[in-house]
Amino acid sequence: MRYPVPAEPSGRLSDAWRFCVGTGRFDLALRRDYQDSLALVQREIGFRHIRGHGLFSDGVGVHRPYEYEGARRVLHSFTYLDQVIDAYLELGIQPFLELGFMPSELASGEQTVFWWRGNITPPSSWQEWAGLVRATVTHLIDRYGLDLVRRWPIEVWNEPNLDVFWLGADEAAYHRLYEITARTIKDVDTSLQVGGPSISPGSDEWMPRFADFVTARDVPCDFLSRHAYTSGPAQHVPFGVHQTMGPASGLLEQFATTRRQVAGGPLADLPVHITEFNSSYRPDNPIHDTAFNAAYLAPVLAEGGELVDSFSYWTFSDMFEEAGIPTSIFHGGFGLLTHRQIKKPTYHLYAFLARMGDQLLTRGEDHLVTRDAAGRVTVLAWAPVDVTGGPAVSGHTVRLSIPFRGESVFMLRSSVSEEMGNAWTAWSEMGRPRSPHPKQLDILREAAEPVRRHRSLPVNGGTVELDLTLDRHEVTLVELSPVVDETPPWWDDSRILGL
Incomplete structure (x- = not known):
């Protein structure tokens, strides 16, 4: 839905x-x-x-x-x-x-x-x-x-x-x-x-x-x-x-x-x-x-x-x-x-x-959507959990239609889950060292950072279609910002290698 x-x-x-x-x-x-x-x-x-x-x-x-x-x-x-x-x-x-x-x-x-x-x-x-x-x-x-x-x-x-x-x-x-x-x-x-x-x-x-x-x-x-x-x-x-x-x-x-x-x-x-x-x-x-x-x-x-x-x-x-x-x-x-x-x-x-805005747009059982004064839209979404110990849900989807002006938006997505941004998982895979040495601490701090992805999304008919597929126990933040395209008219990405 x-x-x-x-x-x-x-x-x-x-x-x-x-x-x-x-x-x-x-x-x-x-x-x-x-x-x-x-x-x-x-x-x-x-x-x-x-x-x-x-x-x-x-x-x-x-x-x-x-x-x-x-x-x-x-x-x-x-x-x-x-x-x-x-x-x-x-x-x-x-x-x-x-x-x-x-x-x-x-x-x-x-x-x-x-x-x-x-x-x-x-x-x-x-x-x-x-x-x-x-x-x-x-x-x-x-x-x-x-x-x-x-x-x-x-x-x-x-x-x-x-x-x-x-x-x-x-x-x-x-x-x-x-x-x-x-x-x-x-x-x-x-x-x-x-x-x-x-x-x-x-x-x-x-x-x-x-x-x-x-x-x-x-x-x-x-x-x-x-x-x-x-x-x-x-x-x-x-x-x-x-x-x-x-x-x-x-x-x-x-x-x-x-x-x-x-x-x-x-x-x-x-x-x-x-x-x-x-x-x-x-x-x-x-x-x-x-x-x-x-x-x-x-x-x-x-x-x-x-x-x-x-x-x-x-x-x-x-x-x-x-x-x-x-x-x-x-x-x-x-x-x-x-x-x-x-x-x-x-x-x-x-x-x-x-990092979310203070204007509440909508809220659902698996998502929260806000906007700030600059027009940036933020979406917090989370995968459902099972407290009975059943299999963790993977592949849960959140689909939103978000009104937006312009031709495209920049999407930055930050995620933590069982596999992403999870130092506890990395520590377990290390063998659960009780007192990690400095190099291990550095690795754990790096493993603890959210996985970040980005892309450009089109605005069609004044709407951005956002489809989020969530990993096991994932919590994700999506930030959508309007794009002001300042690419010069002579720019051609295909010529980066001089061909």
């Missing part, structure tokens, strides 16, 4: 996919490889905010209690916090602040999560917790200015509906934490953005109860947040997992859940931020490294902005140590990039979107 593309846009393409991206814990940003990776991402994609755990964990060192003259006092130290945020701003990205985990010397218990031991217990002193929040927010305003800091959403904790992240998944205790935190932030300045409850999939009843709580007690809330994943239970193997996958439409259903739950209530018009999403919730699932992941997520990126104000890919880099230090360059990490800046197919899905 050939799809006719409208001549005029139906609206603007949402860039909610670009609002935020995830990261490993806060203090990892002090490392060179991290900053090199983020610089690359910002050059070629350009996210606006970045969110990760551990702002208040011991590795950042903000909370520093001491004894003086027989009394407990607290020094709030911002040495590392300033270095990280300075680096973010220099790279053109702003923080999406997540307040957590609990500093060990303010914690009420010793329960922790992750290899780096983020403390998941409530504070032993609510007054001291409020002082920590107040001091941090006040410092940020003093250093960066209120006009800038008021653009930074502040999220209270991470997935408190799971007992691995919040002791006993105690909802009442989280509500107390949220209320004290939100009121403290607003006491510093009412224009600051605060929200939550940052819940994981599977406990959807938390959101309406949170809405009821903040409404009944008139607790400040400027946005609602939750996470979305579609993978099943982990099937563990040494240093990794395998998981079943639900259809990608399940992510869109999760995106839509919050607005459906608060519809008709006082929070109905609040922004909704998906502050984490991916296929798998595990940082050691090889699916993240594959072309499957890119083709799987393509329809989510194409449609997600119709449902929420932002959805944040978890994460931009494999520099991420929740399950320990990675044992191999490819290890199933969440990142768009591996360590040492090797691009994964999903990286290119984002880079392709970043």
